[in-house]
Amino acid sequence: MIHLALIWHMHQPWYLAPAGATLELPWVRLHGTKDYLEMALRLEAASGMRATFNLVPSLLAQIDAYGGGASDLHRDLSLRDPASLTSEETATVLRHFFPAPGTTLDRPFESYRRLRAKRDALGATMGGPELASHFTPAEILDIVVFWNLVWIDPMFRDAPEVRDIAARGGGFTFEDRDRVLRYHGDLLRRIVPLYRRLEEKGSAELTTSPYYHPILPLLCDTESARPGLPGAPLPSHRFRAPDDARRHVALAVADHERRFGRRPRGVWPSEGSVSDETATILAEAGFRWMASDEDILRLSLSDGGAEWRRRLCQPFRLETGSGPISILFRDKQLSDLVGFVYMRWSPAAAAADFVDRVKAAGRAAVTEGTPLVTVILDGENCWEYYEKDGGPFLDELYARLAGDPEIVVTTPEAFLAEHEPRAMLRGLFPGSWIDHSFHMWIGEPAKNQAWDLLALAREAFEDAARNGEGDIERARSLLDAAEGSDWFWWYVSSSQGPPQPAFDAIFRLYVKEIFRALGRTPPQETFEPIAGRVPAAQPAEAAPVGLIRPVIDGIVTTFYEWTHGGHARGRGTGASMARSTLYVNDLYYGFDLSTLFCRVDLTERGREEADALTVIFEFLAPQPLRIVVPLASARIAGPARIEQGDGSAGECGRACFRRILEIAVPFADLGLASGQEISLLCHAARDGRIVESFPPLGQVIFRAPTQDFEESMWSA
DSSP: OEEEEEEEEEOOOOOBOTTOSEESSOHHHHHIIIIIHHHHHHHHHSTTOOEEEEEOHHHHHHHHHHHTTOEEHHHHHHTSOGGGOOHHHHHHHHHHSSOOTTOSTTTTOHHHHHHHHHHHHHHTTSOHHHHHTTSOHHHHHHHHHHHHHHTSOGGGTTSTTTHHHHHSOSOOOHHHHHHHHHHHHHHHHTHHHHHHHHHHHTSEEEEBOOTTOOOHHHHHOGGGGTTTOTTSOOOSSOOOOHHHHHHHHHHHHHHHHHHHSSOOSEEOOGGGOBOHHHHHHHHHTTOSEEEEEHHHHHHHOTTSOTTTGGGOSSOEEEEETTEEEEEEEEOHHHHHHHHHTGGGSOHHHHHHHHHHHHHHHHHHOOOSSSOEEEEEEESSSSGGGSGGGGHHHHHHHHHHHHHOTTEEEEOHHHHHHHOOOOEEESOOOOBOTTTTSOTTTSSSHHHHHHHHHHHHHHHHHHHHHHHTOSOHHHHHHHHHHHTOSHHHHHOOOSSSOOOOHHHHHHHHHHHHHHHHHTTOOOOGGGGSOSGGGSOOOOOSEEOOOSOOOOOOSSSOOSTTTTTTSEEEESSOOSOSSOOOOSSEEEEEEEEOSSEEEEEEEEOHHHHHTGGGEEEEEEEEESSOEEEEEETTGGGSOEEEEEEETTSOEEEEEEEEESSSEEEEEEHHHHTOOTTOEEEEEEEEEETTEEEEEESSSSOEEEEOOOTTHHHHHHHO
């Protein structure tokens, strides 16, 4: 038999400013009405299913805050009379009250999509205040109601509270708005009791993370980043506070026991971040098991990782200074398929593929006991890219898993109660589930500056504590919040994505308040935006800015041949959900007046396994078709294969793969006219199956050039 542990990780950043009652961003509330409750209910309804939910304490504390009367800036803006809004406030609604591109949230609401199309069309030629003048108060009220409505999971939209509102196409009233927002509160209040009930029934194991979601190895010692980032600069002030790591763990255990009536047996260290020192702290706190990423196993095996993938499907035992702890390592590919690929498949095909892969992994496993396949991913962030918020997929997946005679769906606690780990580890490579390093939180100028500020605040705290100065208890609480991982995640100083001024402002406010609580003057650095003292970031996706004519030879012939093309990056895009790229690192695209050009840069693993890979360029609009390029055959330049939506196929253009893959396909072969909007995805396939889609979420969208493209770009 093959055992499967499915672990859903639930987390949101800390959005409350010190002593604040208003959350800066609405995502706790909106994911609470769309994901946290729905995920638990679908598991409860699936006979024979079991799963594990990792509930971060700081997320639960913010859910509590709403129950205690807290609000968020989006909710406060929603409650305003649109006629009383300033042009800037109306522009904020128009900018933020529509779902992200590529999601399915607004699909059932045609009137909402028309309002978005109006905003996009006008926004192409005018700024926010002018744009605001083109929308009536009634239209703004409709946008507000739709925005709050689409974040109610489809399974709840038939409830009497909102059924008639969801059935209408607009023309909403203030009472409609108030009913939707009251229903948000009703749904939030059901979350924690439902999870407790699931665990009491034996359907779920509930686990925790350090309280404010800090990166424990970096709290213990920022030098722990060096093995994964050997060439990166680290902060000027070395941060070393293992007792702070212990505090976050102890706070989490106490909070979990208070809420759910029992101590957690398992822990997901924030972002899967581990080290030997943190393993010791977690064992000391009484945890039976912890989890991380498969790359950590590969780098931790004492034999250099021989056949590490076949050894993945089992728990490992690590002896620490505080006793043994079991460690599970997630199957990255299975986890990322759910997080980034299956939303583009039918629910039945995706669920069948997942089940097949679980069985294949278990059958191929070389273990010292019963195989255990571990899948761990975010439990909230991918579903808006699925049809009906992922409900059909989850229902299909749970039914297949529970009914498969070869698979035992279990929880880590249940598995370990019957199967003591036989495989041993001598130590852990310090890293996270993102590229087996800590690069999302340290090693860049802006991130390092944030660590330096935190180090100054902690030094002041230690000094004040020794001397009995200031309000130590309040300063300690502020320091806890400032040590959370998410502040550092959003600091960006390279091409990873746009800076997030809200997070910067709140983080620096926490640091300032630490000094004030100690009776000290905050240093000048806390008054200067960190993102403002580093080079400006480049957008995660850059659109074409000029015509290009690259040589299709599979190498970067000249530095400039792709300079004016568009560029979609694979990692560090500033999104809240990160994925370690498997095969595809970057996608470039561009055109001259008659030809579309695309370039794919592979990861190191992609280049190593290139002869087994096929790259597929899938056009979703204006009509479906695919360009298919097996990389092994493209080592000799030649035509690519085109597959039309009607099933017909032929050859077109030119493709070549040497160091990179480059293709050129005439617009005429694609049936595209100038000015048409094009929606494009890139897939990597192996053994006839798509194993990675790119961009990870959404699509690349651009327009075929018109004859005056270069002139219009120049005049802009």
